[in-house]
Amino acid sequence: RSRPSLDKRAPITYDMLQKICNLLPYVCHNEYESTLFKAMFCLAFFGLFRVSELATTRHQSCVLNSDDINFINANKAVQITLRYSKTNQRGKPVILKIPCEDNDSICPVCTLKTFLQSRTTLAGALFIHSNGSPVTRYQFSAVLKKCVDRSGYISTHFKTHSFRIGRATHLASLGMQESVIMKL
Numbered sequence: 624r625s626r627p628s629l630d631k632r633a634p635i636t637y638d639m640l641q642k643i644c645n646l647l648p649y650v651c652h653n654e655y656e657s658t659l660f661k662a663m664f665c666l667a668f669f670g671l672f673r674v675s676e677l678a679t680t681r682h683q684s685c686v687l688n689s690d691d692i693n694f695i696n697a698n699k700a701v702q703i704t705l706r707y708s709k710t711n712q713r714g715k716p717v718i719l720k721i722p723c724e725d726n727d728s729i730c731p732v733c734t735l736k737t738f739l740q741s742r743t744t745l746a747g748a749l750f751i752h753s754n755g756s757p758v759t760r761y762q763f764s765a766v767l768k769k770c771v772d773r774s775g776y777i778s779t780h781f782k783t784h785s786f787r788i789g790r791a792t793h794l795a796s797l798g799m800q801e802s803v804i805m806k807l
Contacts (some may be wrong), residue, residue, distance in 0.1 A: 624640050633780040634789035640668050643770035648656040655753045658675045660766050662731075662738035663750055663758065667786035669731040670721050674783035676705060677750055678763045686757065687749040691743055694736065699723050 635643070644661050651657040663677055679686055691704040703719045724730040747759035764783055771778040794804050 631780055632782050632785055632788060634792045635668065635781060635785040636792050637729075639774070639776070640664065640786075640789070641726070642774050644729055646773050647766070647769045650766060650773060653753075656742055657749060658734075659752070659758065660763075662734040662765060664786065665729050665731040665734045666721075666766070668784070668790050669724065670703065670719060670731075671787050671790050673787065674760050674763055677758070678760045678791070679748065679757045686782045688747060688750050689742075690746065692735070692739070692749060694732070695720070698732065698736065701735055726766055741743045
């Protein structure tokens with residue numbers, strides 16, 4: 624803290640989210656993987672998620688499970704039970720409600736429903752590959768980097784936290800109060 628460093632991470636904007644989601648079919652191996660990462664990217668952005676809450680790491684696997692998802696209000700929103708996070712390691716559940724977006728192509732509810740229609744019914748981690756193995760943080764980062772590279776942006780400025788930064792910035796630009804954004 625005595626030697627502050629400049630944060631070089633850039634926000635993923637709403638328009639950039641749409642662009643990188645459109646590029647997923649060109650960087651993923653198949654339609655299932657494209658659908659998987661689109662749901663993850665949209666949920667990371669609109670839900671202000673940390674990647675550690677969506678994808679596993681070698682040391683930690685407290686991620687969203689398939690039974691933590693519930694569609695509500697006639698499928699106009701998704702309710703997510705977040706059991707663990709960086710700031711909640713005791714497992715006291717936090718309930719998040721994420722509404723539909725007007726833009727169906729990057730709507731977190733629509734992309735999650737589409738992914739779940741093709742996902743196997745295995746219990747456990749929500750975001751899994753077609754073989755049942757959970758998506759790792761490394762895989763999430765690698766696919767993001769490929770999409771950003773292909774989009775023409777400089778990938779060294781965009782990291783997994785860029786989704787969270789981008790959504791917070793987007794909400795601020797819409798006039799939302801800082802205290803409300805921090806609560807979200």
